[in-house]
Amino acid sequence: MGVTIDVPPGVLAAAKIAWDDAADGLDGAWRRLSKASTAGFAPAVVTAIEAFQTTWTDELKRRAEAAQVNSDAFVEVSGDFEFSDAAAAEQARALLGWAHRAAPIGER
Numbered sequence: 001m002g003v004t005i006d007v008p009p010g011v012l013a014a015a016k017i018a019w020d021d022a023a024d025g026l027d028g029a030w031r032r033l034s035k036a037s038t039a040g041f042a043p044a045v046v047t048a049i050e051a052f053q054t055t056w057t058d059e060l061k062r063r064a065e066a067a068q069v070n071s072d073a074f075v076e077v078s079g080d081f082e083f084s085d086a087a088a089a090e091q092a093r094a095l096l097g098w099a100h101r102a103a104p105i106g107e108r
Contacts, residue, residue, distance in 0.1 A: 002082030003089045006104040007096070012074055012081040015096050019071035023064050030060035070095050082108060 005012065034057045038046045073092045074081055083089035089105045096103070 002088055002108045003084070004080075004106055005093050005096075006106060007014065007100045011096065011100055012092070013076075015092075016071050016074035019067050019074070019095065023067035023071055026060050026064035027066055030057050030064060033057050033099050058063075061064050069085060071074075075093070 033053060036053060038049050038053075041049060073084065073088070073095060080090075084090060086105055093101060093103055093105065
């Protein structure tokens with residue numbers, strides 16, 4: 001028996017898609033940033049540029065991974081979204097937009 005969140009149809013699927021899109025965008029961003037060239041910059045600023053690049057590449061990578069974890073919180077089972085327990089449902093509900101943050105959680 002699963003646990004569900006009482007929201008209008010499509011809200012959970014839309015949230016999963018939004019978190020997937022965020023993960024994809026952030027993944028692409030850190031990959032592009034990590035490959036950015038410092039060619040053409042004065043040697044005096046290359047060290048600062050590389051420090052910026054490393055710091056923000058690492059941060060974007062962490063954010064991409066977190067967004068993917070958030071997407072994975074929405075597990076679709078046989079066309080419906082179900083959660084293993086109330087704690088998992090509460091975690092997923094916290095990832096929804098403000099309009100649905102207080103949606104009731106119940107057992108199926």
